[in-house]
Each structure stands twice: as C-alpha cells, then as structure tokens.
Amino acid sequence: MANSELRLGRIRPAPENFLSDEQIQSVKEGRRDFLRKAFLGASAAMAVPAMARAAGPGDPAILNLPAWTTSLGLPVAANPYGMPSKYERGLVRRESPGLTRVGGSSVAFTPLQGLFGIITPSGLHFERHHQGWHDVDPSQHRLMINGMVKTNAVFTMDDLMRLPSVSRIHFIECGANTGMEWGNVAVPTVQYSHGMLSCSEFTGVPLKAILDMCGADYKKGRFILAEGADGSSMTRTIPMEMVESGEVLVAYGMNGEMLRPENGYPLRLVVPGVQGVSWVKWLRRIEVGDKPWGAKDEAVHYIDLMPDGLHRQYSSVQECKSVITTPSGGQILLDKGFYNISGMAWSGRGKVTRVDVSVDGGINWRPARLETPVLSKAVTRFNVDWVWDGKPAILQSRAVDETGYVQPSYGQLRAVRGTKSIYHNNAIQSWKVVESGEVSNVQVL
Amino acid sequence: MSRFSKTLMALFVGGATMAALAPAMAFDRYQGIGRPATASEVKAWDIDVRPDFVGLPKGRGTVDQGVELWETHCASCHGAFGESNEVFTPIVGGTTQDDIKTGRVKALVTGDAPQRSTLMKVPTVSTLFDYIQRAMPWTAPKSLKPDEVYAILAYILNLADVVPADFELSDENIREVQERMPNRNGMTTDHGMWPGAGAAKGGIGNGGKPDVKNVACMKDCKKEVQIVSALPDYAQDAHGNLAEQNRPVGQTRGKQTGTPAEQKGDAAPSAAAATLALANEKGCMACHGVSNKIVGPGYNEILAKYKGQTDAEAKLIAKVKAGGQGVWGAVPMPPQGHVKDEEIKQLVQWILEGAKAQ
Numbered sequence: 001m002a003n004s005e006l007r008l009g010r011i012r013p014a015p016e017n018f019l020s021d022e023q024i025q026s027v028k029e030g031r032r033d034f035l036r037k038a039f040l041g042a043s044a045a046m047a048v049p050a051m052a053r054a055a056g057p058g059d060p061a062i063l064n065l066p067a068w069t070t071s072l073g074l075p076v077a078a079n080p081y082g083m084p085s086k087y088e089r090g091l092v093r094r095e096s097p098g099l100t101r102v103g104g105s106s107v108a109f110t111p112l113q114g115l116f117g118i119i120t121p122s123g124l125h126f127e128r129h130h131q132g133w134h135d136v137d138p139s140q141h142r143l144m145i146n147g148m149v150k151t152n153a154v155f156t157m158d159d160l161m162r163l164p165s166v167s168r169i170h171f172i173e174c175g176a177n178t179g180m181e182w183g184n185v186a187v188p189t190v191q192y193s194h195g196m197l198s199c200s201e202f203t204g205v206p207l208k209a210i211l212d213m214c215g216a217d218y219k220k221g222r223f224i225l226a227e228g229a230d231g232s233s234m235t236r237t238i239p240m241e242m243v244e245s246g247e248v249l250v251a252y253g254m255n256g257e258m259l260r261p262e263n264g265y266p267l268r269l270v271v272p273g274v275q276g277v278s279w280v281k282w283l284r285r286i287e288v289g290d291k292p293w294g295a296k297d298e299a300v301h302y303i304d305l306m307p308d309g310l311h312r313q314y315s316s317v318q319e320c321k322s323v324i325t326t327p328s329g330g331q332i333l334l335d336k337g338f339y340n341i342s343g344m345a346w347s348g349r350g351k352v353t354r355v356d357v358s359v360d361g362g363i364n365w366r367p368a369r370l371e372t373p374v375l376s377k378a379v380t381r382f383n384v385d386w387v388w389d390g391k392p393a394i395l396q397s398r399a400v401d402e403t404g405y406v407q408p409s410y411g412q413l414r415a416v417r418g419t420k421s422i423y424h425n426n427a428i429q430s431w432k433v434v435e436s437g438e439v440s441n442v443q444v445l
Numbered sequence: 446m447s448r449f450s451k452t453l454m455a456l457f458v459g460g461a462t463m464a465a466l467a468p469a470m471a472f473d474r475y476q477g478i479g480r481p482a483t484a485s486e487v488k489a490w491d492i493d494v495r496p497d498f499v500g501l502p503k504g505r506g507t508v509d510q511g512v513e514l515w516e517t518h519c520a521s522c523h524g525a526f527g528e529s530n531e532v533f534t535p536i537v538g539g540t541t542q543d544d545i546k547t548g549r550v551k552a553l554v555t556g557d558a559p560q561r562s563t564l565m566k567v568p569t570v571s572t573l574f575d576y577i578q579r580a581m582p583w584t585a586p587k588s589l590k591p592d593e594v595y596a597i598l599a600y601i602l603n604l605a606d607v608v609p610a611d612f613e614l615s616d617e618n619i620r621e622v623q624e625r626m627p628n629r630n631g632m633t634t635d636h637g638m639w640p641g642a643g644a645a646k647g648g649i650g651n652g653g654k655p656d657v658k659n660v661a662c663m664k665d666c667k668k669e670v671q672i673v674s675a676l677p678d679y680a681q682d683a684h685g686n687l688a689e690q691n692r693p694v695g696q697t698r699g700k701q702t703g704t705p706a707e708q709k710g711d712a713a714p715s716a717a718a719a720t721l722a723l724a725n726e727k728g729c730m731a732c733h734g735v736s737n738k739i740v741g742p743g744y745n746e747i748l749a750k751y752k753g754q755t756d757a758e759a760k761l762i763a764k765v766k767a768g769g770q771g772v773w774g775a776v777p778m779p780p781q782g783h784v785k786d787e788e789i790k791q792l793v794q795w796i797l798e799g800a801k802a803q
Binding site: 406 | 640
C-alpha cells in the first residue's frame with residue numbers, strides 16, 4: 001500500500017465510472033495510484049480504498065455532509081414498481097452488434113459482469129426471440145394437451161394456477177451461449193461471451209401432473225412436443241423421461257412474480273439442464289407422441305456441425321461450465337492487492353461439486369469456495385481470494401459436476417468438435433490481466 | 446355461481462357435451478380443473494408435420510405458382526432466389542447435384558460455402574413444410590393455405606434443383622422428394638447430449654456419455670501457457686464504451702472504449718434513444734434499418750430523399766399511417782394503424798433528424 005496516502009492537493013476531478021485517455025496512459029506507465037486520486041475528485045466516497053489513510057483533515061465525503069444526510073428523502077411508493085439506482089444504469093441487457101440482422105430474431109445478453117449470487121434479476125434475464133415478443137393477455141391464454149393421451153384437454157391460466165405448485169431454482173442457458181468464440185476470441189466482455197445465461201426461481205406445475213390428468217400413454221408416447229403461442233409457434237421435442245422425473249414444469253412464476261413478457265408471460269416450459277430453446281415461451285400446446293418431430297429448431301438450427309460434415313441432431317444438454325465474472329474482460333483492476341475472484345458454475349447434469357481457479361493460465365489450480373445454496377441444474381456462485389502482485393496473470397475457472405465430468409479446455413473440445421459447431425461451447429474461459437490492470441478476453445488451449 | 450362470468454358459464458354449458466365426448470379425463474384428483482378439447486380446437490392448433498409426414502395436410506402446388514407466391518410474400522426478405530443475406534441467412538445455395546445423389550452436402554466438409562444455407566443443413570423436407578406453414582411470412586405467420594405452402598416449397602426445392610421447373614409438389618409425392626434432399630444423410634444422433642433414454646432403449650443418442658474428457662489436475666499441469674487467440678483490433682471498440690457497461694464502484698471499473706462518451710452525468714436516456722426504442726417496439730425496425738434497407742428503405746435513404754422539403758414531415762406521417770407502395774419499389778408498407786398519431790409524428794421527426802441512437 002505504498003501510494004495509498006491521499007494527497008488531497010493533487011486530486012484531479014474525473015467522472016466516477018470511466019478513465020480518460022490520459023489516465024489510461026498513466027496506467028500503462030505503471031502509475032496505478034491515479035485511480036483513487038481521480039475517483040476521489042468526483043465522488044470520493046465511492047472509490048477510496050478502505051485502507052487509505054487520510055492526510056490533512058480527512059475525507060471530504062465524511063467531512064462535508066452530503067445532501068442525502070442533510071435533507072428529506074422521497075416518500076413511499078414514489079416508484080410503485082421499484083427500479084435500480086440510477087448509478088446502476090450501465091448494467092442492462094445489450095445486443096452484440098452485427099450478430100443478428102433484425103431485432104425480432106435476436107439476442108440481448110445478461111450483464112453477468114455486474115451480478116452477485118445466483119439469481120438473475122428478472123429485468124436482466126437474457127432475451128432470445130425468433131419472431132419478436134408479445135405481452136400476451138393471460139385471460140385469453142390456453143394450454144392444450146393432445147396426441148397420445150386419452151383425453152385431449154384445454155387448461156386456462158385459472159386452471160393451472162389452482163393446481164398444486166412447486167418453486168425451483170434453475171439456470172437457463174441458450175445452446176449458442178459462447179457460440180461466437182468457437183474459432184477465436186470475438187467479443188470483449190463476459191456479457192457477450194457468456195450472457196445468454198440466467199438463473200431464476202420458477203413457480204409452476206409439474207407437467208407430469210397435467211399429463212396424468214389427460215391419461216397420457218407413457219408406454220408408447222416417449223416424446224413430447226412443446227409449442228409456443230407467438231408468431232414462430234416455436235416447437236421442440238423433449239424426452240418423456242424428463243417429464244416423468246417431475247422436473248419439467250409448466251411455469252407461470254419467476255422470482256416471486258409472474259414471468260416477464262420477454263420470458264414467456266404468462267406460461268413457459270421449464271426443462272432443467274437443457275438449452276433454452278426447449279424452454280418454450282408463451283407455451284400453448286403439449287403433444288404426446290412416439291417419435292421426435294424434427295422441428296426447424298432441431299433440424300436447421302441447434303444442430304452442431306462436426307469436422308466430418310455431419311450435424312449432431314437433438315443435442316440438448318448444457319454440459320458443465322463455469323466463468324469468472326469479476327475480474328473479467330473489459331474491466332480494469334484498481335490497484336495491486338487483494339481481490340475476491342468471483343464467478344458462476346453450472347451443469348445440466350446435476351450439482352456442481354467443485355470449481356478450481358488458476359491465475360497462471362492453467363499451470364496450477366486452487367479450489368474455490370462454493371457459496372450456498374448449491375442446487376442441481378442451477379448456477380452455483382464461487383469465490384476465491386487473490387492477492388494481485390501487479391504482474392501479468394491469466395485467470396481461469398474449471399468446474400466439476402456430480403457425474404465427475406470436468407469442464408474441458410478449448411484444445412480438448414476442438415479436438416473432438418472442431419470450431420464450427422456454434423452450439424454447446426463449454427470451454428474453460430481465460431481472462432488475461434496485464435500490468436496496467438486491464439483485463440481482456442484470450443484463449444488458451 | 447355468481448362469481449362465474451358469462452363466458453365461463455357458456456363454457457360450462459358447452460363443457461357438458463364436451464365432457465360427454467371423453468369421460469376418461471382424470472378429473473377425480475383435481476376436480477373442476479381443465480376440460481376436454483373439442484376436435485375443432487385440436488385441429489386449429491395441431492398443425493405440426495413430422496419427418497414421417499404424420500400431420501401433413503392434403504394439397505398440391507406447382508413451382509410456377511410458387512414463383513408468384515414467393516415474389517409476393519417472401520422475396521422482400523429472402524431475395525428473389527432465396528439467396529438474400531439481409532434479414533437472415535440464405536435459404537438456398539451451396540448444394541450440388543452430387544449432394545442430391547449422396548444425401549450429404551459436401552461443402553459442409555470442405556468448408557467451401559461462405560455460409561451454411563437452410564438447404565445445406567435441413568435433412569427433412571417435412572421440417573420446411575412445417576416451418577413455413579407455422580411461421581412464415583415472418584410478419585404474417587399462419588396466413589398461408591396448405592396449397593400455397595406446397596407451391597412455395599416446390600419453388601424453393603426447384604431453386605436447389607431438387608425438383609424440376611415443371612414439378613407439382615403434393616402430399617402424394619413428397620416422400621419421393623425426401624429421397625432427394627441434399628443433406629438427408631447429414632445428421633447424427635451419436636452423442637451424449639440427449640437428456641432422455643439412449644437409442645438402445647428407444648430414445649436418442651448414446652445414453653449420455655460425454656465426448657470430451659478432462660481431468661482435474663492441480664499442480665504443474667503444463668509447461669507453458671500459449672495464448673492462441675486474443676480480441677482482434679477491429680473488435681476492440683465494436684461493443685460500445687465498456688466503461689459504461691460496468692458499475693461505478695466495486696473491485697474494477699470498465700475500460701474506456703469507442704468514442705469517448707459525453708460526460709452526461711445523471712441525464713436520463715436521450716429523446717433519440719427513447720424514439721429508437723419506440724421504433725423497435727412498434728416493429729418499424731423489422732423492415733427498416735437505420736443505415737440499411739431491409740424490406741423498406743433505410744432511414745438514411747429516407748432522410749437523403751426528403752432533406753430540406755418542408756412538407757416532408759406531414760407527407761410521411763400520412764404515408765406511415767396509411768401504408769402504401771411505389772415510392773421505393775413494388776413492396777408495400779402495411780398501414781401502421783397500431784401506432785398512435787403522436788407516436789408516428791415522433792418517429793417521422795426522428796427519422797428526419799437522422800434516426801440517431803443517442
């Protein structure tokens with residue numbers, strides 16, 4: 001902490017959340033302490049390192065009482081539906097420029113770089129639509145069950161919400177998450193590299209209960225088709241084994257409230273551990289059948305191209321994966337010293353049992369702390385202590401799930417699957433830290 | 446009973462006969478919940494077509510009919526020959542006569558095709574029928590009749606030389622067409638990523654066996670670390686200012702990238718950003734790009750055309766409201782009646798001010 005005294009006379013005013021070119025230059029020259037000085041000027045309370053010793057009379061953020069301490073605040077219900085602080089406005093869903101051509105068939109990524117714990121705030125849940133989204137009138141929404149059942153049936157939302165409900169925490173990850181990175185580094189931050197991942201508490205009815213009511217033919221009907229009510233009426237085939245296990249839910253609730261329209265209000269399918277495309281939104285119909293359907297999103301997309309030119313069809317499970325979210329690409333470390341490396345780990349095959357972290361690009365590894373709760377097919381938060389000595393480093397995390405499967409390296413994945421499969425990239429992510437404190441996205445085999 | 450609305454009552458009355466059709470429903474456990482579906486209801490929604498053609502409606506359509514329907518309903522987004530890259534990846538291209546013989550698209554192995562078109566990938570012709578019938582045209586899904594779907598599909602297949610120009614596709618000959626699909630043998634299910642029973646037990650795949658195996662080595666796992674890829678220069682600034690995509694407090698800050706942001710302090714999103722959001726919400730952006738043509742002209746083209754014309758605003762407001770064609774080509778803009786007058790005004794003004802994002 002050599003430079004930690006506050007030299008108040010030399011404070012340079014600066015905006016609190018970005019660095020000027022001049023400041024970046026001074027970082028590159030190794031003058032890292034500028035940061036705290038710069039931040040002090042604009043909003044000292046935010047950025048003073050805790051251990052900084054005050055020179056002179058002390059910290060102006062303490063000495064000069066701020067407006068919020070010396071005036072009346074806003075009344076209750078000023079925001080009838082609460083919103084995040086204005087200082088959090090940078091953490092929003094974003095599109096990756098050039099990835100798609102039209103907003104109605106596109107992706108908006110979750111800002112993982114700013115999230116804590118395991119739950120994704122509903123307003124930040126990633127979005128993927130194929131034909132735009134609608135705010136569906138719940139009183140006009142119906143769920144139909146047909147096919148290999150004794151009775152084709154119709155349920156209203158009133159019906160479904162009267163049935164015994166369960167609430168479960170699960171991750172949902174798009175099969176194409178990290179897809180842009182199969183061949184090489186393509187995007188700067190974890191929002192764009194891993195942000196088609198969210199984790200929520202879903203409330204609804206096990207589909208099994210509904211199929212039981214309709215007298216499903218479980219002997220012959222080993223597949224179900226799920227279909228949405230939007231323009232795309234997206235369809236996906238799901239194995240009956242998953243339905244029978246009770247884990248597939250017809251869900252209306254998300255994080256204590258109804259699903260958000262972008263996430264399928266008022267009804268979506270929850271298929272734990274399976275890629276997001278199967279979690280059909282605006283769910284309107286379930287058909288029981290004896291063969292898979294070969295729908296557009298299982299015969300043209302969500303098929304993984306292998307080096308021999310064959311596509312893998314019906315690949316659905318999201319295998320064990322993890323990523324460090326802080327520090328991560330596009331960020332800058334404030335100074336040498338202590339950091340809490342934090343990240344997320346998940347597996348479509350069950351619980352995460354272990355996460356190891358390396359700061360030397362994978363030569364040596366240390367076990368991270370798994371924070372509770374550790375749930376099956378949910379995001380698990382991991383943390384590990386790190387004292388940065390100011391030297392270059394490469395941060396990696398590697399998750400292991402309860403089946404014993406160890407998250408693979410890029411080299412291992414590419415050896416089997418090549419670089420063109422688009423889907424199911426669960427490789428170990430590397431973040432390079434350079435002396436200036438700048439963190440960037442790199443790939444290590 | 447007073448708490449039941451009229452519609453519910455009507456349903457219940459109707460329900461009496463419906464229930465009689467199929468008394469087998471297990472109401473016993475969850476009494477009063479759900480009701481049997483009528484045959485017409487199932488017919489209205491169950492439109493899926495499987496690879497074995499279960500669900501395929503009867504019907505027929507010729508390539509010639511398909512050409513016209515394609516021009517009217519599809520060409521604006523997918524190009525006259527299904528080759529367009531503007532709105533989505535091309536539908537046709539990259540397949541050969543030889544592929545039709547073998548059922549394996551060679552360009553998928555050699556990597557020769559610049560992009561993977563739909564026909565290079567799709568193994569099953571049923572998939573195309575099912576999808577066009579349920580989802581296309583993109584802005585008016587489920588508007589095509591079965592015969593029209595047959596005709597359009599015949600045209601697409603003709604573009605790829607799967608069927609000849611004088612072909613009539615029907616529910617009777619579609620199985621023969623399946624035998625000519627260029628990538629019909631191009632799929633494998635030999636993997637461990639199907640979440641149900643494996644093929645040996647009537648399901649799909651190898652029963653969940655992973656294809657890669659890593660071990661959790663902890664010490665001296667390799668000699669050296671080789672960085673094989675880093676963010677290319679052209680991508681450094683492509684995602685906007687990363688400083689503004691991170692929190693202003695915490696362990697880290699975001700890196701300043703792109704053009705330095707104005708120091709706007711706590712200003713709310715600008716009026717321009719709000720109008721862009723409105724344009725997205727109202728569906729304008731599905732057909733117009735800020736600087737590129739999609740179905741309709743790019744906003745930059747509209748600005749260039751009407752710049753300095755004092756009556757442009759009023760004229761364009763009326764046009765957007767009523768829709769119309771002929772100024773930019775034969776493709777019409779549908780009437781935008783779902784958008785309020787003052788919102789149309791706001792949108793047109795925004796276009797005439799350069800359709801800025803900030």
